[in-house]
Amino acid sequence: MRHDHLITSKQLSRADIETVLDRAAEIADDPAAAADRHTNALLGLLFFEPSTRTKMSFETAMKRLGGNVVDMGSVESSSVKKGETLADTVRVIEGYADALVLRHPKQGAAAMASEFVDVPLLNAGDGAGHHPTQTMLDLYTIRENAGLDDLTIGIMGDLKYGRTVHSLAYALTNFDTRQHFISPESLQLPREVVYDLHQQDDTQIREHEALESVLSSLDVLYVTRIQRERFPDENEYQKVAGEYQIDLETLEEASDDLTIMHPLPRVDEIAPEIDETEHAAYFEQAHNGVPVRMALLDLLLSGGEADE
Ligand code: NCD
Numbered sequence: 212m213r214h215d216h217l218i219t220s221k222q223l224s225r226a227d228i229e230t231v232l233d234r235a236a237e238i239a240d241d242p243a244a245a246a247d248r249h250t251n252a253l254l255g256l257l258f259f260e261p262s263t264r265t266k267m268s269f270e271t272a273m274k275r276l277g278g279n280v281v282d283m284g285s286v287e288s289s290s291v292k293k294g295e296t297l298a299d300t301v302r303v304i305e306g307y308a309d310a311l312v313l314r315h316p317k318q319g320a321a322a323m324a325s326e327f328v329d330v331p332l333l334n335a336g337d338g339a340g341h342h343p344t345q346t347m348l349d350l351y352t353i354r355e356n357a358g359l360d361d362l363t364i365g366i367m368g369d370l371k372y373g374r375t376v377h378s379l380a381y382a383l384t385n386f387d388t389r390q391h392f393i394s395p396e397s398l399q400l401p402r403e404v405v406y407d408l409h410q411q412d413d414t415q416i417r418e419h420e421a422l423e424s425v426l427s428s429l430d431v432l433y434v435t436r437i438q439r440e441r442f443p444d445e446n447e448y449q450k451v452a453g454e455y456q457i458d459l460e461t462l463e464e465a466s467d468d469l470t471i472m473h474p475l476p477r478v479d480e481i482a483p484e485i486d487e488t489e490h491a492a493y494f495e496q497a498h499n500g501v502p503v504r505m506a507l508l509d510l511l512l513s514g515g516e517a518d519e
Contacts, residue, residue, distance in 0.1 A: 215331040215511055215514075216321075216325040216331055216332045216333075216334075217331070217332075217333045217334060217343050217344065217507070217511075218321050218322050218325060218332075218334045218341065218343070219322075219334070219340070219341040219343055219378065219381070220341060220343040220346045220377075220378040220379070220381045220382040221341075221381050221407075223343070223382055223385070224385065225385040225386070228347070228350060228382060228385060230510065231347055231503065231506050231507055231510065232347070232350060232351050232354060232503075232506075234506035234509060234510060235347075235351055235499070235502040235503040235505070235506035236351075236502075237506075238502045238505050238506055238509070239499075239502040242275060242502070242505075245275065245276055245505060245509065246275065246276070246277055247276075247277040248276045248277060248509055248513075249273070249276040249277050249278045249508070249509065249512050250277035250278065251277075251278065252273065252276065252277070252278035252279075252309045252310075252508075252512055253273075253278060253279055253280065253281055253307065253308045253309055254269065254270075254273040254278060254279075254280045254281070254308055254309065254310050254311075254312060254508065255280070255281050255282075255283070255304045255305070255307060255308030255310070255311040255312070255330075256269065256270065256280050256281070256282040256283060256311075256312050257283045257300065257301065257304060257311060257312065257313045257314070257315075258282075258283070258285075258312075258313075258314045258335070259286050259291070259297075259313075259314060259315045259316060259320075260314050260315065260316050260336065262314055262335070262336075263476070264475060264497050264500055265312075265314065265335045265336065265342075265344070265345065265500070266312075266314075266335075268497075268500035268501050268504050269312050269333075269335070269344075269504050269508075270282075271501050271504075272500075272501050272502075272504035272505040272507075272508055273508060275501065275505055276505055276508060276509060276512075278309075278508075278512075281304070281307050281308055283300070283304065297315065297320060297323070297324055298323070298324065298327045301313070301324045301327055301328050301332070302327050302328065305328040305329065305330045308330065309330055309512060310330050310331045310332070310333065310508065310511055310512060311324075311328060311330060311331070311332045311333065312332075312333045312335045313332060313333070313334060313335060313337075314334075314335040314336045314337075315336070315337050315338070316338050317337060317338050318337050318338035318339055318340035319337060319338075319340060320337045320338070321334030321337045321340075321341075322334075322337070331511045331512075333507070333511075336374055337374070338374070338441070339371070339372040339373070339374055339377075339438070339441050340374050340377065341374050341377055341378045342374040342375045342377075342378050342474075343378050343382075344503070344504060344507060345374075345375045345378065345379075345474055345500075346375070346378040346379050346382045347503045347504075347506075347507060348496060348497075348499045348500045348503040348504075349375070349379050349433070349472065349474070349496065350379075350382060350383075351499050351502075351503050352470075352472060352492055352495060352496040352499050353431055353470070353472070355495075355499075356431070356470040356492055357430040357431050357468075357470050358430075359383075359386045359388075360386050360387045360388075361387055362383070362386065362387070362388045362389070362430055362431065363388070363389045363391070363428050363429050363430050363431075364383065364388060364389070364390055364391070364429065364430065364431040364432075364433060365391045365392075365393055365422065365425055365426070365429045365431070365432045365433065366379065366380065366390060366391070366392050366393070366433045366435070367392075367393040367394065367422060367432060367433065367434050367435065367455055368393075368394060368398070368434055368435035368436065368437060368455055368480060369394065369398050369435050369436065369437045369438045370392050370394045370398055370399055370400040370435075371394070371397070371398045371399060371400065371401060372398070372438035372441035372442075373435045373436075373438055375435065375474040376400070376433075376435055377400075377401075377404055379433065380392075380400070380404060380408060380416075381404075381407070381408070383414065384408060384411035384413065384414045385413075386413065387413045388413070388414055388415075389414075389415045389416075389417075390408070390414060390415070390416045390417075391416075391417050391418075391419060391425045391428075391429070392416065392417070392418045392419065393418075393419045393420070393421070393422050393425070393455070394418075394420070394455070395420065395451050395454055395455075396420060397447070397450070397451060398437070398451060399418060400418070405418070422455070422457070422461070423464065426461075426462075426464050426465050426469075427464045427465065427466065429465070429466065429469055430466070430468065430469065430470065431469070431470045431471075431472060432457075432465075432469060432470070432471050432472070433472045433473070434455075434457065434471065434472070434473045434477075434480045434481055435473065435474065435480070436473075436474075436476065436477060436478050436480060437451055437452060437454075437478070439452075453479060455480060456479055456480055456481075456482065457471075457480065457481055457482065457485065458482035458484060458485065459482070459484050459485065459488075462485070462488075462490065465490070467489075469490050470490065470492045471485060471490045471491055471492060471493065472492050472493055472496050473493040473496070474496070475493055475496075475497055477493070481493070
């Protein structure tokens with residue numbers, strides 16, 4: 212895989228991550244200095260699944276760097292409706308744009324599509340697979356709030372289908388972390404992910420069904436939505452829907468410094484009463500998507516991606 216495609220967080224070293232986060236911090240400090248870095252650059256947006264934050268923050272990021280976007284629009288209004296293959300679609304759009312962002316319901320779609328294009332391709336979510344640009348903004352937010360080394364993090368909710376979880380868990384193995392995975396048994400991390408994480412020296416991982424058993428030890432609690440659209444059977448979703456909600460009462464045992472994150476959108480996992488507390492970092496996390504994606508695009512479009 213070419214290093215300037217960003218497909219999974221497994222391909223990222225600590226140096227890669229730090230390069231992006233440091234650049235994002237510079238941009239966040241002085242966004243105006245980046246305003247004409249990529250005048251005339253065009254980013255191709257191919258979203259085969261719904262998106263608010265990811266798509267709009269990529270668009271904002273490209274425009275804030277002086278560039279613009281070309282957007283395939285909805286699947287309904289594109290030639291995909293006529294039966295065009297993903298390989299053909301990306302081959303056409305790479306002729307219009309300097310980099311591509313792809314979100315697709317099929318796991319592995321971004322890796323496959325990247326084989327067909329020469330411009331950098333960024334995976335913005337492939338089914339229940341990975342979402343590495345979300346991970347970059349998650350890491351940025353963790354670094355700002357709790358620091359990335361000697362970190363105890365709880366990752367809770369849909370660990371089976373949650374692509375943000377998979378990407379984050381792999382990326383955190385570059386740092387000295389204790390990862391606690393909290394979910395119903397039916398939504399545990401895929402076994403191959405657990406196996407891979409166990410191979411990493413600096414990472415300790417544990418799986419739990421109850422948040423209570425670990426809550427007081429956590430620096431960060433990363434909450435996720437049950438990914439309803441990925442369940443083959445709605446009845447299976449109904450069995451777990453509404454589990455693992457947190458409110459002020461749940462947090463009684465938590466450290467005062469606990470940072471609560473969520474990739475959003477939330478459904479009912481985090482009670483709105485938490486929004487006004489010092490714990491809540493999820494809106495800040497979403498806003499960090501802009502400087503972090505500006506940094507990623509800047510590095511990719513300048514050809515200055517971090518060395519492997
Ligand atoms: C996530 C996704 O699409 O995987 N959303 C996002 O990009 N912030 C999380 C989710 O949909 O639950």
